[in-house]
Amino acid sequence: MLLRVENLHKSFDGLDVLKGISLGLEKGQVTVVIGSSGSGKSTLLRCINCLTPPDKGQVWLENLELTAKDADLNQARSKLGFVFQDFNLFTHLTVLENVCFGPLRVNKKSKEESRQIALEEIERVGMLDKLDAYPAQLSGGQQQRISIARALALKPQLIMFDEPTSALDPELTGEVLSVMSGLAKDGMTLLVVTHEMGFARSVADRIIFMEGGTILEQGPPEQLFTAPENERTRYFLQMISQLE
Numbered sequence: 001m002l003l004r005v006e007n008l009h010k011s012f013d014g015l016d017v018l019k020g021i022s023l024g025l026e027k028g029q030v031t032v033v034i035g036s037s038g039s040g041k042s043t044l045l046r047c048i049n050c051l052t053p054p055d056k057g058q059v060w061l062e063n064l065e066l067t068a069k070d071a072d073l074n075q076a077r078s079k080l081g082f083v084f085q086d087f088n089l090f091t092h093l094t095v096l097e098n099v100c101f102g103p104l105r106v107n108k109k110s111k112e113e114s115r116q117i118a119l120e121e122i123e124r125v126g127m128l129d130k131l132d133a134y135p136a137q138l139s140g141g142q143q144q145r146i147s148i149a150r151a152l153a154l155k156p157q158l159i160m161f162d163e164p165t166s167a168l169d170p171e172l173t174g175e176v177l178s179v180m181s182g183l184a185k186d187g188m189t190l191l192v193v194t195h196e197m198g199f200a201r202s203v204a205d206r207i208i209f210m211e212g213g214t215i216l217e218q219g220p221p222e223q224l225f226t227a228p229e230n231e232r233t234r235y236f237l238q239m240i241s242q243l244e
């Protein structure tokens with residue numbers, strides 16, 4: 001098991017947002033998390049890399065416990081890539097500088113090695129022609145591809161995505177999803193919050209349906225999408241397909 005989450009709890013001002021989540025991710029597996037707004041999906045991802053400290057429960061990345069009191073969170077987070085909905089690039093740095101930042105500053109590689117790593121990852125997302133551009137000069141889809149390259153440059157063991165395409169126009173969504181599908185094909189372990197059902201159906205090994213801070217149902221896409229066991233899951237999927 002690459003990532004193990006045990007009985008995670010989180011509340012904000014008396015509101016229980018995560019009510020004992022447990023899950024495990026195998027290496028190379030793609031897991032998609034779906035669920036209505038406020039069900040705790042973003043909080044789950046943020047608690048996994050301790051951007052938000054959980055109130056209770058444990059997170060293990062192989063044999064490194066992120067929730068341990070003496071955990072080196074900077075080291076742990078460099079192994080857990082995170083791609084946000086709103087890209088979060090450094091606006092005052094160029095594409096190349098954004099992607100070099102992690103290897104250089106976090107992983108303490110030399111300048112030359114950082115540059116090599118960055119170039120490889122920028123190539124992987126098809127953006128070599130924009131090395132010297134600033135984020136403001138890029139489309140949303142291009143910015144998101146650079147944030148993926150930036151996450152990859154840290155050589156993470158797992159990448160988490162929180163609704164990576166929901167800020168994008170439909171025509172830009174496709175280019176980001178195709179980069180993500182490529183990562184899945186290359187064997188990268190992904191944990192993705194998304195409501196892109198085409199992606200979920202064709203790329204995910206497992207779908208997790210969250211509701212009110214719990215995992216209500218999970219299973220392979222063919223099972224969850226065609227024969228959901230829970231009434232709430234069925235209702236949610238119906239809503240999504242109507243929106244589509």
Ligand SMILES: Nc1ncnc2c1ncn2[C@@H]1O[C@H](COP(=O)(O)OP(=O)(O)OP(=O)(O)O)[C@@H](O)[C@H]1O
Binds near residue numbers: 036041042
């Ligand atoms: N930092 C915070 N302080 C207080 N309440 C918070 C905080 N973060 C999240 N919440 C609350 O926790 C609940 C779950 O939020 P979360 O962002 O995890 O949901 P979500 O499933 O990601 O929703 P969405 O689909 O809208 O992104 C919401 O009621 C939210 O208002």
Ligand SMILES: [Mg+2]
Binds near residue numbers: 041042043162
């Ligand atoms: Mg969210």
